[in-house]
Amino acid sequence: MGRNKELNELMKDERKQQIFSSALKLFATRGLASTKIADIAQDAGFSQGLVYHYFKSKDDIFIQLIKMAFTQLNSAAKQLEHFDLPHLQKLKIAYESMMDGLVHHEDAALTHLLIATSSASESIPDEARLIIDEQYFFPYEVIRRIIEAGQTDGSIVSKNSRDLALLFWSTIRGLSIYRATHHDTFVVPEVESFLAMFRNKE
Amino acid sequence: MGRNKELNELMKDERKQQIFSSALKLFATRGLASTKIADIAQDAGFSQGLVYHYFKSKDDIFIQLIKMAFTQLNSAAKQLEHFDLPHLQKLKIAYESMMDGLVHHEDAALTHLLIATSSASESIPDEARLIIDEQYFFPYEVIRRIIEAGQTDGSIVSKNSRDLALLFWSTIRGLSIYRATHHDTFVVPEVESFLAMFRNKE
DNA sequence: GTCTATATCCAGATAGAC
């Protein structure tokens, strides 16, 4: 009985994961409005009615995905900040690991894409907008703090740190979008070219 | 008679412009699927039935807007290439004029946003996808040629020119997206910070 | 040219059998 219950719980999680996985792919590449519940169900391999056994609505799935996306990104940012590394190296690691995600981990690439496109959209559920507004700037602040630390020790250029953090994330977001439509030919730009915006050369 | 006809033509163009203007705003910020014909008509200030007097479908409006967006961007790129300026200066001018557009010209900002989000979307009309596929790389090639010329004369770093062009446009696209949701607080990053990716410091 | 009314279709969500 206890065993069966646990098994059911597992199955339930399994199903939810399938739905999340299909929904992430479709929402990121086609958008919320163009993705039908039937598309998600079909991609996951079962009937569309079943989706409603696990989620109460399409918006509900979307909101939870947004929540997960920011949780992932922001916990990665938090980790990064506490690494014991020279400040410029942190920027390097951040770039390299995100680029590795874009190239080798489909879900990571889709998560970046979802964040980039959903943040810019005015047609998402209110609750999703709330989450974005609350969490959007955390990675900017982390990068900004790293930059300011690097400026103190002279390893990073003495430009406006807000500007530099904005350039950092704009470039990452732009690359995520490019990668979405051109994964077949996408080649990660050399990290040194990217880092040139931040490295202090004097 | 001839005069009336011309007047009608002008009125017709006027109406079409209103529709284009409203549709650009809505498609760029909310996406094709989430934008209703009724929204466009309401924004333009007339009934929804009238839209069909000027366009045959919602997709039709979208396709024409995509066409116009790329025409603008690509003719600007073409112009840039033929300016009589040092190569690095061309990159500077390109950045500055696009940033000026983002800050001061709503339509320019919306056009950049439309390109950034539509290019990444898999749920656009086939004809729009065709246009994008045909025209997308032209600005990349222009920037790449400018970079290679700058590398020849030593003003631009000797990194892979394809990488650099990709970084150029990714950053611009990322900034366009950021600006869309944060125009109130958007401050253009100093051009020198951006140019650091390209400038040859030896 | 412009509006109102409506036919038609499609997608989200629910009901209920198994």
Added chain:
DNA sequence: GTCTATCTGGATATAGAC
């Protein structure tokens, strides 16, 4: 838990009056 059938609402596009 899973499926099929269906209710319902909303959006595109058309018809037709003015």
